[in-house]
Amino acid sequence: MKAERRHELQTNSLALWLRWRFPQLAQQYGTRVLLGVIFLALVVVLVRYRINAPRVAAEEAALRLAAAKDLVNDLKAGVPPGQISGVTDLVMKAMDRSESPQVQALGHLTLGDYFWALANYPDRPEAATQPELYRPALPHDQLLAKAEEAYGKALGAQKEQGYLIAAAHMGLGAVAEQRGFDLDRASKGSTAPTNKYWAVATEQYQAVTNAADAPQVLKDEANWQLDQIPRVQQPVWLVAATQAAAMQAAATQAAAMQAAGPEAAMVSTTGPVSPAPGTSATTRPAR
Numbered sequence: 001m002k003a004e005r006r007h008e009l010q011t012n013s014l015a016l017w018l019r020w021r022f023p024q025l026a027q028q029y030g031t032r033v034l035l036g037v038i039f040l041a042l043v044v045v046l047v048r049y050r051i052n053a054p055r056v057a058a059e060e061a062a063l064r065l066a067a068a069k070d071l072v073n074d075l076k077a078g079v080p081p082g083q084i085s086g087v088t089d090l091v092m093k094a095m096d097r098s099e100s101p102q103v104q105a106l107g108h109l110t111l112g113d114y115f116w117a118l119a120n121y122p123d124r125p126e127a128a129t130q131p132e133l134y135r136p137a138l139p140h141d142q143l144l145a146k147a148e149e150a151y152g153k154a155l156g157a158q159k160e161q162g163y164l165i166a167a168a169h170m171g172l173g174a175v176a177e178q179r180g181f182d183l184d185r186a187s188k189g190s191t192a193p194t195n196k197y198w199a200v201a202t203e204q205y206q207a208v209t210n211a212a213d214a215p216q217v218l219k220d221e222a223n224w225q226l227d228q229i230p231r232v233q234q235p236v237w238l239v240a241a242t243q244a245a246a247m248q249a250a251a252t253q254a255a256a257m258q259a260a261g262p263e264a265a266m267v268s269t270t271g272p273v274s275p276a277p278g279t280s281a282t283t284r285p286a287r
Contacts (some may be wrong), residue, residue, distance in 0.1 A: 108154035119143035162213030171203030
């Protein structure tokens with residue numbers, strides 16, 4: 001009985017407090033409590049935003065880099081340089097959007113591939129009448145310098161991703177190889193200065209083959225390039241043939257082909273085929 005009485009008194013006290021005291025407290029402290037709740041909600045939203053911001057920024061950057069890479073692939077496929085625009089802008093916006101080392105390295109690699117593709121764009125006949133469409137705005141050597149700079153920055157921006165590091169080394173090796181070939185071609189076998197670029201290219205390709213975390217496909221490509229460097233350094237000596245000797249050689253070859261049948265003729269016209277890996281991180285130097 002006493003317990004029931006105590007419970008009834010407590011219930012009445014709570015009812016009286018809720019009826020008279022609570023409204024007073026709500027009127028006195030309600031604004032502060034509401035502001036506190038709003039502040040906590042803002043803190044939660046801010047924390048969630050800070051947590052998700054790097055991921056969202058990396059995704060947006062990846063989309064821009066993918067668009068830039070598509071333009072570079074179009075250029076490699078033969079689209080005139082004058083029709084390719086916005087590559088540099090897309091890459092710079094992607095790199096500004098995300099500070100991720102992977103995004104930074106991919107951005108520099110994309111720029112390197114872009115300048116490399118421009119430097120090796122073929123000199124098409126249409127360039128004689130439409131140079132602004134079919135010729136890059138910068139000369140060959142300056143484009144190679146920009147490609148080398150971009151590949152170097154990619155190598156410095158990434159210390160963990162084996163594929164990105166190997167791709168940067170492959171790009172630097174390709175630029176050095178192209179410069180070595182350009183120097184040899186300019187010297188034409190004369191007393192040319194020591195061509196240091198072949199050693200640079202060899203060093204870059206060996207860095208790929210020696211890397212434990214480099215993809216095997218890039219290692220195979222690097223080994224193939226290392227095998228080719230000694231061959232392209234060998235000079236080709238041309239001896240002027242007399243007309244009689246040339247006619248005799250042509251007649252001998254024609255007679256041999258006629259005797260061997262059509263299969264031999266097909267082989268002689270197609271020429272030798274050099275084996276090479278099926279995939280490559282970079283375009284080989286233009287010969």
